[in-house]
Amino acid sequence: MVQTTSSQLKNRLRRADGQLQGIVKMVDEGRPCQDILTQLAAVRSGVERMMGVVVAENVKQCVSQDQLTDDQQTELQAALDLVVKTH
Template sequence: MVQTTSNQLKNRLRRADGQLQGILKMVDEGRECKDILTQLAAVRSGVERMMGVVVAENVKQCIAENQLDEDQQAELQDALDLVVKTH
């Protein structure tokens, strides 16, 4: 995995970890179910986006860029961006 992507993924994981720690604190404090569910949904969304990033990076690595012309590279990048946004 490219170093920049690796660093981005680590940052996302740290953010999710922080959110989960916050949720644990909310549970300990007896916070409202609605508030906890809202935070859980945020964590889930973040994890799904990370999954999209990992899949997109894997696809990029599997298809050597020198095998694609510029138009094909742009189309591939658009498709990968869509995968990341929808996960």
């Protein structure tokens, strides 16, 4: 995985970890279920986005740039961006 992507992924993981720690605290405090579920949904969304980033980076590494025309590279990048955005 590319270094910047690795750093970005680690930052996202740290953020998710912080959110989870916050949720543990919310449970300990007896916070309302709705508040806890809202935070869990945020963590899930973040993790799903991270999964999209990992998949996209893996595909980029599997496909050599010189195998694709400029138009194909553009199409591939658009598809990968969609995976990251919707995953």
